[in-house]
Amino acid sequence: MIDFIAGVFGSSNYWYIVLRSTAPILLVTLGAVITEQAGITNMALEGSMLWAALVGVLASAATGNVWIGLAGGILASLVVAWTLGFFALKLNANAVLCGVALNLVGTGGTVFVLFSLTGDKGISSSLASKTLPFIKLPYLGEIPWLGKVVSGQNIVVYLAILAVIVVHVILNKLTIGRRIRATGANVEAARSAGIDPDRVKFLALTVSGVLAGLAGCFLSMGYTSNFTSGISAGRGYVANAAQVVAGGTAVGAIFASLIFGITDALATFLQNIGLPPELIQSLPYAVTIIGFIVVTISRDRREAARKRALFASAPAAAPREPVPPTRPGRGAA
C-alpha cells in the first residue's frame, strides 16, 4: 500500500491528472471568492456549471464549432448568475435560498432538455459534440518529468491559471476591487461613499458566472467529452467551502483547490486497488470539508494562543492618549 502510494506520487501521470482535476474547482472557487468579497454568496455556481456543460455540448454539436459551444456555455452560466442577481438584489430575496433553488432547476432542467433533444436521460454521447483543444507547450514540454505534467493539458487548465491572475488583479489592483471589498465589508459605508452596492454585486456575479461557465464547459468538453447528468458533481457547493479555506484571496484559491485536486486524482488511482468506488468518490469532498473545518478551527486557536502567549510575556501597556483630562468649560463637579 505504502509502495503503491509512493509510486503514485512519483508518477508524472498522477500530477498531470492533479492539474486536470484542480482546474475546474479552481475556476469556481475563484468565482466564489469574488462574490463573497462583494458580500453576496453565489450558491448557484453548481447550477451555472450544469447549464454551461450542457449548452456547451449542444451548441458545439449543432454548429460543429467548439468555440461557439464555449461561448454558448458561458452565456448559459451567466444567465444563471444574472437570475440569482435579479432575485437577490432587485427583489431582495435570500441569496442562498435562491442559489439552491437555481441548482435544483439546473439538476432537473438539464436532464429534461437532454432527454427532449436526444431521448437519453444520462449521457449526450449520441451528439457529435466537440472538445476544447489540448495544448503542447513548446519548450516546457521537452523537460523530462515536468514536461509530462504541465504540457499537453486542456486549454482550460491554462485559462484557470490565467484566471487566478485576473481575479488577483481585479481584487487588489483595480479600483473596482476596492469597491468590491468595501461593499462586502460594510454596505452602508460603500453606499454613503456614492457606490451602488447592487451594481458591484452584479458585476461580481458576472465574473463568477464567466468562471463557472468555463469550468462547466471544461467538464463536458475536455475533462470528459460528453455531458452526463449531474456532471458538476457538487463542485459548485465545494467551491463555497474552498473559498473559506482560500481566505478570500485568489492565491489562496490555488491551495484550496489543490487539496481537492490531489485527492480527486488520488481517487482515480485508488480505484485500481479495489477500494469501494462510492467511498473513493466521496474522498475529495470529505477532504475539502475537513480542510474547511481545520482552517476555521486553527484560525481561532492561533488567535487565542497568541493572546495567551502575549499576555504571559507582555509588559503592561502604556496608557492610551496621554493628554490632560480636563477641558475648559467644564469645572469640577
Add this chain to the structure above:
Amino acid sequence: MDLILETKGLTKVYGNGTVANRRVDFGLRPGEILGLVGENGAGKSTLMKVLYGEEAPSAGRILLEGKEASFSSSQDAIAAGIGMVHQHFMLVPSLSLAENLVLGKEPKRKRSRFFDQDEAVRITEELSAKYNLKVHARARVVDVSVSMRQKLEILKVLYRGARIIILDEPTAVLTPQETEELFAELAELRRQGHTVVFISHKLDEVIALCDRVSVMRDGRLIATHEVAEVDSQTLSNEMVGREVRLKLDKTATSAGAAVLVARDLSYVDDFNITMVNHVSLTLRRGEVLGIVGVDGNGQTELVRILTGLERSLSGSLKVGGRELMGAGPGAIRRAGVAHVAEDRMTVGAALGASIQDNLLADRYSEGRFTGRFGFMKTEAMREEARSIVADFDVRCASASQSVASLSGGNMQKVVVGREFTADAEVLVVSQPTRGVDVGAIEFLHRRIIAMRDAGKAVLLVSSDLAEVMSLSDSLVVMSAGRIVAYFEDAAAVSDKELGLYMLGLKRQGEDEIRKVLHED
C-alpha cells in the same frame, strides 16, 4: 447677512406618521459654526438628513444661496457642496484610511482602471495637512482610534468638495481631549471659509465652539441666539420647556455587604494590547463605585468581563458567593447582574425589534409572560412594556414601534428601562448618558441614585468625568488596564488630582489600592 443655506416652512412627516419637523425656518450664515441643540427626538438629525438629501421633505422649501434647491439623494447634496458626518461611522474597517477616503471617487493610474495607491495616500496626506486633521493614511481603520476615524469622516466630506459640513453629535464618542482637538480643527475649517453645523447635547461645548446656536423642541425651531448672548441654563430651559436642574441632590448613605467580588481579571485585545491587567474589585450594596479613566484604558473590556460578554484570561468572578467565571452572560444575568451597555446600537438593543420586544428581552421566558406549553401571555407582556415606557418616559407612538425609529436618547431610555426593572442586585452601567439630552440626563441620574438608595450595588463607567464624580460614592481610576488609585470618598478628590492618575503620572501604593477589595 445673506444666508448660504436656509429652509422655509420645512415639514417632515415620517411614513409611520411621526411629525419630526414642523414648519422649520432654519438659516445658516456663510463661514459660521452654528450649533443645533434640542432634546432627544426634537428633530435635529431629521432636519439635517433632509438638507443632506437623505430624507425628502414633506412640505416646505430649501434655498441654497438664495436659489431653490431640491435634492433627490445625498449625491445631489454632495454635488451642491453639502457634506454630512453621521452619528454613526460609515467606514470599511478592513481597508486603509486612504482607501476609505477616496472610496467612490478613486484616483486611477493614467488612462487605466488601476487603483493608484500612492496617489490615494498622497491625497490623504495633503488634505490632512491642509486642514490640520492628522491621520495615518496607510493604517487600516480597525487599527486606529475613534477620534482618528472621526477625522477621517470629516476628511471624506472635504475630499468630496463640501463647503457646508454637517456634524451630527461628533463629540459623543470622543474624550475631552479629543473634543478639544476637534474644536481647534473645526475652527481652522471656519477660518478657511467652510460653514459648519454642529449638533451636540453638551451645551458647554456648543458655547465654547459656535458662533450662533439654534434650539429645536418637538420638531420646531424655536429660537436662534448669538452664542455670546446666552448661557447653558437658558438653552436647557428652552430645549426642555421647563426648569432643568443641572445639579444633582444626593444624600450620603453607607455601603452594605459585598455582592460582586472580582479578583485578578485580565484581558488581551485583538491588537495584542493588555487591556485589563490583573484587576480586582468588590461591589457593595448601596454604593455607586465609579470608574474613571481616559477612554480606551480597559474600562470597556472590564465591563465586558464582569457581564460575561468576554472571558477573563485569569482570576475569578463571584456574585453572591457563586463562582461565575466563564458562565456566560445568561448565567451572570440570572445571578442578578444587570448591564446598561455602552453601545446601545449593537449590544444594548436589537434595533429592528420593537420597543416591547427589547424591553422584555431578558424576561420573556419567565412564568409571568410565558404560560404552559410555551404560549406567550401577550396581555401581560404588553402591560409590562406599557408600564416601563411610561415609567421611563420613552417618547414613542407605541411600544410596537421599532427601536431603530427612536431618537438616540429614547433608545437609551429603553435600554435603561429594561435593566433597571430587571430586579438585579448589581447594576453595571456604562456610558448611561452618551448622546442623551439634558432633560433625560437629569432623569437618568436620578434613577441611578434611586437604585443605589434601594440597596443595589452600582458600577458606573463614563467618559464624562463630571458625571462619574457627581454620581459616585467612591472612585477607582484605571490607566493602561490597571487600577492605579482608589478613593473611598469620591467627594474628597479633585478632578485635577484624578487627572494625574488617569494619565499614569501618579500611582497609589498597593495597600491603598487594595482597599477597593474590602477584605477586612
